[in-house]
Amino acid sequence: MMRFAVEEINNSSALLPNVTLGYEIHDTCTEAANLHGTLRALGREGRHDVEVLSAPQRYEPRAVAVIGPDSTQLALTTAAILGVFLVPEISYEASLEMLSTKRFYPSFLRTIPSDGQQVKAIGLLLQRFGWTWVALVGSDNTYGRDGLNALSELLAATDVCVAYRGVIPTTKDAGSPELRKLIQTLVDSRVNVTVVFSNRRNAQPFFEAVVQENITGMVWVGSEDWSLAQTIWQVPGIQNIGSVIGISVEQAEPTMLKRLESWENARERAVSGSAGSTGVGGGNGASSSDGIQLNCTQHCPGCHLLADTPDIYDIQASYNVYSAVYAVAHGLHNLLGCASGVCSKGRVYPWQLLQKIKQVNFSLHKSYISFDANGNIRKGYNIIAWNWRGQSWAFDVVGAFTVNPNRLHIDQSKILWHTKDHQQVPVSVCSWPCAAGEMRLQQNRHRCCFSCVACPAGTFLNRTGQ
Structure with a gap:
């Protein structure tokens, strides 16, 4: 996708006329390989070392911008190093909210929404369906732990109670005792809705264990990394686990x-x-x-x-790469004064290009590309629902989460639940609401768990739900 985008721009007469973009592509399969690629991008032309000048604002690295890496863990390293030299970096899959902190990562941008937005979308989704008794599980990595922390903090200020919160053990064995213990705890917590904030690698053995333990009739709310992953929906028997509602990055045009x-x-x-x-x-x-x-x-x-063919081609990530390359090109277009039809051939310093990329605002195949003050793309999510037609898997876009302002829209008629009539929304509450003339009597530390007792004679509640 990166090569395609670069060639498309180089063949364009409107964008960067008389300027040819070049590129180097590095495999960031390990932290060491990622570091090597980062330092090579910082090296000056004809040299392999990174020379820190007395005037950093005049530093000219061999690469004017970096696209990637994809993972959050690798992006943390790259963003910290490139930020020292203010070399623009645009990641297409690193969604960790911490990367929005400009004090530590001043030159980091991304074409995937941050997990902070995803957490807000999940919170609104739970409230939209009245699910006040839920469990949270996440992968044992930065993506999962930070997602769980942010979601727990957000839900603490709402009427949603977290019955259980756990971490998926890092294992490839669905039969591991730790994984089975986690699932048994989910069953014991009496929840009908579980949010799985995990990457696809950890989600696979988790759902294999869910199938083996014969867990059925539950609602699973999925984070964007696994909600459309082939490795998950191809788990044998997964069509029996219940309903899957997921967060998904907007699809490519x-x-x-x-x-x-x-x-x-x-x-x-x-x-x-x-x-x-x-x-x-x-x-x-x-x-x-x-x-x-x-x-x-x-x-x-x-x-x-x-x-x-989503199984052989990651459309979402590829479109994010495509958007990132075009964002760099538009930033260069503005920096080199190409609006006149002829681009200047002046020097390009990273900090100058960074300023221009932050200001880009253009349309790309019916999508609008721009960044906020923290380098996050102004883009929301699709809300998707798994749809098993017979034995085949498909998904339907049933809603959307938009930003600025944050809003959730759901078309409930498009969702086929696992309930008998496929229309009735599953319920997940600890206690049923009290009737008129009754008040709550708290049972434990969870505000969602209570019994109902009659109001004393001569008294009334002037608000519902108390």
Whole structure:
């Protein structure tokens, strides 16, 4: 996606005319590899060391901006280092709220909403359906722990009570005693709604254990990282666990995907043509390694429509990469004075470009790209619901969470619950509301758990729910 975006911009006459973008791509598979790529981006042209000048504002690194990395843990390292030199960094999947702290990460931006917004969306979702007795579980990493902390803090100021809060043990074995103990505690807490704030890697063994323990008829509220993940909805038997309502990053515009498909197909044809011209068979096709002549009109089983294959292509993350590259390009366009039709060839210092990227405001395939004061993209979420049609999995967009101001919209008619008529909203409360003429008598530390007693003679409550 990054290569596609760069080539698309380089072939554009409107954006960055007479300027050609180049790039280096590094595999950040480990912390060491991530650090190497970061330091290489900071190195000056023709040198491999990072030279700190007496005037940092005149520092010219080999890369004017960095896209990525994807994970929160790696982004924390990169953002801290690049922030010293004010090199713009735009991550496409690091959603940790801490990265919004400009004091520590002054040059960090992102094209995925921060977890702070996701927590607000989940809180409003729970209140929208009247779920006041819930459990929270999260992955044992920065993403999960910070999400649980923020959600617990937010719910403490609402009428939603957290019956249980736990951490998914880091294990690949669904049969581990720690995982089974966690699930048994969920059952004992008598909740019908569980929020799973986890990455997909930890969510997979968790749901495998849920299926093995035969947990059915529950509502699962999913965070954006796993709510549409293939590894989760392909867990055998998962269609029986109940209803799944998830938070999802807004989907990419189909027009962009079609252009990407055309670009990919053109590249494949170019490779095939090159192979055909040197192949044994000659002609219009290419020869495979076993000598079979390939005809370009034959069906290619490995070629799929990207929009229809979320299992092999992460549409959400890719669109965030696409947006990040365009944000850098628009920042450069403004910095180099390209509005006149001819870009200047002056020096580009990172801090200058950072200022311009923070100010970008442009449309990209029906989406508007801009950043707030903390470098967070002004973008909300889709609310999705899993939909099992027979044995096949699908999802429906049933609502949206928008920012500035924060609002949640749900079209309840689109949700097929696991209840008998598929329309009745599941209930998750510790105690049923008291009737008229009754008052609450608290049972334990949870304000949601109480018994109802008659009001003393000659008295009344002037407010409901007391």
